[in-house]
Amino acid sequence: MMEPSIKEAVDINYLRPDKTKFYKTPGGFLGVIVDGKDYKRIETYRCFPIKNENKYISIRTFEEEIGIIEDLNEFPPEQRELIEEELEKRYFMPKILSAKSIKEEFGYSYWDVTTDRGDRNFTVHDISSNMIVKPDGSIILMDIDGNRYFIEDIEKADDKIRKILDLWL
Amino acid sequence: MVTEKAKAKFVDEIPNEVMSLLEKEGVKKEDILFFAKSDLNKDGYFCDNYAALTNENLYVIENNAIMAYPLTKDVKFNNENLIATGSIVLTRDGEDFPIISYTNTYMRKFGHLARLATKIVEGMPLSDDDFDIDLGEEFCPKCGSRLPRNNRLACPKCLNKKALFLRVLSYLPRYKFELFLVFLYIFLSSMISLVRPIVSGRYLYDEVLTPGGRFYGQIISIVLVLIVLEVASVSITILRGRNQAGLSAKIIYDIKLELFSAMSKLSMSFYNSKQTGSLMTRINNDALDIQYFLNYGVPDFVVNALTLVSITVIMFMFNPLLAIFVFLPVPLIVYMTRRVIPRFHKLKWATWVRNSRLNSLINDSLSGARVVKAFGKESSEINRFKQYNENLLQARLKEGYNRARTFPVFSYIMNIGGLFVWSFGGYSVISGIMTFGTLMTFIGYLGMIYSPIDYMVHTFDWYTNCMNSAQRIFDIIDRKSDVPESPNPVRMPNIKGDITLKNVYFAYEPNKNVLKNINLEIKAGQMIGLVGHSGAGKSTITNIITRLYDVDEGDVLIDGVNIKDIDLNDLRSQIGMVLQETFLFSGTIAENIAFARPDATREEIIKAAKLANAHEFIMRLPDGYDTVIGKRNTNLSGGERQRIAIARAILVNPKILILDEATASVDTETERQIQEALQNLIKGRTTIAIAHRLSTLKDADKIVVIEHGEIKEMGTQEELIKLDGIYNKMLNLQKEALKIKGEELL
Numbered sequence A: 001m002m003e004p005s006i007k008e009a010v011d012i013n014y015l016r017p018d019k020t021k022f023y024k025t026p027g028g029f030l031g032v033i034v035d036g037k038d039y040k041r042i043e044t045y046r047c048f049p050i051k052n053e054n055k056y057i058s059i060r061t062f063e064e065e066i067g068i069i070e071d072l073n074e075f076p077p078e079q080r081e082l083i084e085e086e087l088e089k090r091y092f093m094p095k096i097l098s099a100k101s102i103k104e105e106f107g108y109s110y111w112d113v114t115t116d117r118g119d120r121n122f123t124v125h126d127i128s129s130n131m132i133v134k135p136d137g138s139i140i141l142m143d144i145d146g147n148r149y150f151i152e153d154i155e156k157a158d159d160k161i162r163k164i165l166d167l168w169l
Numbered sequence B: 001m002v003t004e005k006a007k008a009k010f011v012d013e014i015p016n017e018v019m020s021l022l023e024k025e026g027v028k029k030e031d032i033l034f035f036a037k038s039d040l041n042k043d044g045y046f047c048d049n050y051a052a053l054t055n056e057n058l059y060v061i062e063n064n065a066i067m068a069y070p071l072t073k074d075v076k077f078n079n080e081n082l083i084a085t086g087s088i089v090l091t092r093d094g095e096d097f098p099i100i101s102y103t104n105t106y107m108r109k110f111g112h113l114a115r116l117a118t119k120i121v122e123g124m125p126l127s128d129d130d131f132d133i134d135l136g137e138e139f140c141p142k143c144g145s146r147l148p149r150n151n152r153l154a155c156p157k158c159l160n161k162k163a164l165f166l167r168v169l170s171y172l173p174r175y176k177f178e179l180f181l182v183f184l185y186i187f188l189s190s191m192i193s194l195v196r197p198i199v200s201g202r203y204l205y206d207e208v209l210t211p212g213g214r215f216y217g218q219i220i221s222i223v224l225v226l227i228v229l230e231v232a233s234v235s236i237t238i239l240r241g242r243n244q245a246g247l248s249a250k251i252i253y254d255i256k257l258e259l260f261s262a263m264s265k266l267s268m269s270f271y272n273s274k275q276t277g278s279l280m281t282r283i284n285n286d287a288l289d290i291q292y293f294l295n296y297g298v299p300d301f302v303v304n305a306l307t308l309v310s311i312t313v314i315m316f317m318f319n320p321l322l323a324i325f326v327f328l329p330v331p332l333i334v335y336m337t338r339r340v341i342p343r344f345h346k347l348k349w350a351t352w353v354r355n356s357r358l359n360s361l362i363n364d365s366l367s368g369a370r371v372v373k374a375f376g377k378e379s380s381e382i383n384r385f386k387q388y389n390e391n392l393l394q395a396r397l398k399e400g401y402n403r404a405r406t407f408p409v410f411s412y413i414m415n416i417g418g419l420f421v422w423s424f425g426g427y428s429v430i431s432g433i434m435t436f437g438t439l440m441t442f443i444g445y446l447g448m449i450y451s452p453i454d455y456m457v458h459t460f461d462w463y464t465n466c467m468n469s470a471q472r473i474f475d476i477i478d479r480k481s482d483v484p485e486s487p488n489p490v491r492m493p494n495i496k497g498d499i500t501l502k503n504v505y506f507a508y509e510p511n512k513n514v515l516k517n518i519n520l521e522i523k524a525g526q527m528i529g530l531v532g533h534s535g536a537g538k539s540t541i542t543n544i545i546t547r548l549y550d551v552d553e554g555d556v557l558i559d560g561v562n563i564k565d566i567d568l569n570d571l572r573s574q575i576g577m578v579l580q581e582t583f584l585f586s587g588t589i590a591e592n593i594a595f596a597r598p599d600a601t602r603e604e605i606i607k608a609a610k611l612a613n614a615h616e617f618i619m620r621l622p623d624g625y626d627t628v629i630g631k632r633n634t635n636l637s638g639g640e641r642q643r644i645a646i647a648r649a650i651l652v653n654p655k656i657l658i659l660d661e662a663t664a665s666v667d668t669e670t671e672r673q674i675q676e677a678l679q680n681l682i683k684g685r686t687t688i689a690i691a692h693r694l695s696t697l698k699d700a701d702k703i704v705v706i707e708h709g710e711i712k713e714m715g716t717q718e719e720l721i722k723l724d725g726i727y728n729k730m731l732n733l734q735k736e737a738l739k740i741k742g743e744e745l746l
């Protein structure tokens, strides 16, 4: 592996729709052809996962970055969907729809909730350090295993959820 | 061979319907080596799926359908981690297929499954050792809730609250004598306050002031009695105050000591996950809460309960009807308190949270003062502070306003009782049913009864508060260390210094392996060099050898003994470390050098400093070895600090020496001098040196190249140059860079 020159290292290689073609592998993974070069299996990362916009998406092989998509909306819908699907897999974050019960005791809270991905029981330790509040009022919650859950709008959330999270807002 | 016993804990949990599916495939229970449940399907929906491993196949059961993946030579199994989920990916003919998915909760288990499958595919025999691991997914046996990894004894939800209370009380018996006094004083002062209304009411009005009374006209005597009571009561209060102050100091001392020693025992991962500021607030506030509870809460509870009961009894004896009037508003008070108190509790909590955030910020800002100033960001830091402070202010105000609104209402309700007594009592006195003295005694008691009631109602709040604090504190005290000391530690006062790492896997966070399958053998007295890109895992290897963290899988052996079995004290006292980030404590230079060996003589300290090439610069300081190092060590340069750290390590005379970028902050000339010093130092010691500047490692017996947590190359410098791989490239790059600087490398 040769060290990249400074210029190569600093310049962002933006992937534009006209030179980039994503495709699905037989196993359901993602591949991409950039400037005629075929990368058989790639990974997609958001540079700013918490912001969670369709911007600055890093396309990488297991070793290195192929390039960055500046704005996913530049891509045709069918290509966009491929990438969005892949991103959704990576940043798996069920949306909490309602809460059946939330119990808090001594620094741990026990959540029994319905999400858009089915019912789920999970445990959060020390809410203050495992919660990210975004400016738009949505909340990301991390359980003790590092699984993430999304609450779209704290103002509209279940009373049970509000009651427990209000303390930390 | 794998025995049934070894794998039992992994195959015991197979549900019946899954087992029958497996049986249809011709799998017998004893064929199953490993079984794992997942909680996710491939489309990303929560549901129960399963995987079972035999010597021939990996079976995946999804939606009541079973798939068999033969473990033949042409396939590969990999555990691929995404952010919060993972999949086992099968590779066949260069094509990847995900076969089962799971969330982070089951990541470790499936990671292990993939490794076992790989071993079978590669024809390596499995042994019991492959099953002797803790995959750390624990669920509360009572309620099934997920428990935190490795460090809980019981599910906090199912934790017995009575036991908690008793445990808090268990602090008290240590101060038997002080407590006895407290209760004695309490008893005496309750007696006095019970007697006083009788004297100043009944006796004064009915016996002294009323013609025909038993003590008619003896005003002086009754005033004297009242004065004596008053003096006694004041003296007792003073004595009790002194006594409780002493008790209080002792309790808080004990709690804090226990906490601090518990915290020192905790492993690094605890400190990494907590903000230091919030930790300090927590300790101080929680310890205070418990102290108040023990020191005032418990005795006051006894006093108030005692007063309440006796007054009630006396009042009912004097006049049951009037007594009922006194108690009329009580249910209303209790009801209101119960309703309102939780709100206060919440508000108080919010204040606490904000306070601890503010503390964190202050801590951050002060530690980073240099950075803040360097970037000229003082004003934005002030703004950040302002905002946090404003938040705290708001919370405080809200709490205060609420208090101010609520308590007058309370006292009004209490006064209603007084009005009843006055009107009904007055009527009784006029119609001659009751004497004026009795009424005055009642009025006296009336003033005394609401405060205990109020107190009892608040006690509940106090109690929960204290139990919360206690829980948080015991949470720290009880936390099983991530690096638990073995119950029968092997004493090794004289370590030789052989170090072996066998198939070591390690992750700081559950879904990110930082070390992968590290195999490394270091003979006693050898020097090995670790090189690799930043973030490759070099420091992590040293963290594991010093047992700041325990490996997830594999073994670390020192002199052939598993590091987990070695007495931690013996281990750490024979390892010297010079770390990448030098940390000096506030104190003198001499104290810092002697940190690990406070008993060192001055001669030893100076010798160590000379060896570390620190003596010269220390002597140039006006206070020499007695120079007090400022809080953030700003008065020493990076290189100077590093040399003090080296002296510190030299003084320990360790058998194993770890140099993590020990000379990174010094110029080449000084480095050469230190190198010479180190050359003396490393003789006869096992040395692990990490360096970006490869020249530092030219004398190493073995150089190990780490990349992405894996060992990529290993050998002497010549061998690695001949190999012409990663190391050689790094070397050439550095040579070129140094040529430009006009320096010479080798």
Ligand SMILES: Nc1ncnc2c1ncn2[C@@H]1O[C@H](COP(=O)(O)OP(=O)(O)OP(=O)(O)O)[C@@H](O)[C@H]1O
Pocket: B272, B508, B509, B514, B532, B533, B534, B535, B536, B537, B538, B539, B540, B541, B580
């Ligand atoms: N306490 C920690 N918690 C979580 N991840 C960590 C922690 N410490 C290190 N890491 C991660 O582990 C990886 C290896 O870190 P390590 O400190 O071992 O690197 P290194 O090889 O010593 O690098 P350098 O040469 O920069 O010191 C890095 O990706 C780092 O982000």
Ligand SMILES: [Mg+2]
Pocket: B538, B539, B540, B580, B660
């Ligand atoms: Mg390091």
